[in-house]
Amino acid sequence: MGEEVKVIVFGLANEEYGIEVEKVRTIERMLPITRVPKTFAFVKGVINLRGVVIPVIDLRGRFGLEETEPTESSRIIIVAVNELEVGFIVDAANDVIDIDADTIDTPPEVVGGVKAKYLRGVAKVGDDRLLIMLNLAEVLNKSEIIQLEQQEA
Template sequence: MEKKDLPDERQLVAFTLAGEEYAVDIHYVQEIDRLLNITRVPKAPFYVEGVINLRGNVVPVIDLRKRFALPPRETTDRTRIIIVKVKEITVGIIVDGVSEVTRIPSTAVEPPPGLCGSVDLDFIHGVGKLGERLLILVNLEKVIDLAAAEEG
């Protein structure tokens, strides 16, 4: 079977956060960096850690643990910033670690269950089944809160 004959697939960047596996669609991902020097911004929402200078561009950085109301954790050498671009808005998201780039068939994605731990279901697109693993698919538009970003 040729690649073009394969069922509809989604390519995802998988990452960890508070012991759970999450993923975002790779077409949003611009790059993945080690934790960079973050400059705090006064009066930013509680989940915005600040901004970084990414090759001359000022990029806001969201702490995904805070956004998902998860307990705080010290950064480690595995902590990463995933730089994503959603509808012309570039943002960094801090995660505990990036695990892999993977593909799953679209048929392996189900709507989010009634509860996904303490994470608000608005932030979840669905759950992807990858063998015995479950990947929680993040809704980046809701995480970034595009309405607020476009106003600000």
């Protein structure tokens, strides 16, 4: 058995995804989002979370999936990547689980319509459950991080 990894499980377009707990700052219900002009369509705008302005990305749009209106179960997961806090809109935040790092396999080229570069791997959980692990560094690739930082300035 390898090292245990604590993971936040969230839903997106009928798939389950995971982000390591240490990268997640907080999970919030949907908040009013202020649109920012001249940004990618998947950058929904910014929120004011306890006095901090945080850019918000719709993960469905980021992954090229069909975007939907937020529902009662939609959440904004605030993650920290290289000193930058960003919110991800997801369909639902379901669970916190421990997975064995050894059960994370290299992702196939496309999983659920999502390109492999956005994925760290696919984790086997139990006998019949697969969890798609995000590669946050790619989800927020360098040029987009720079663009997000410029919006905050």
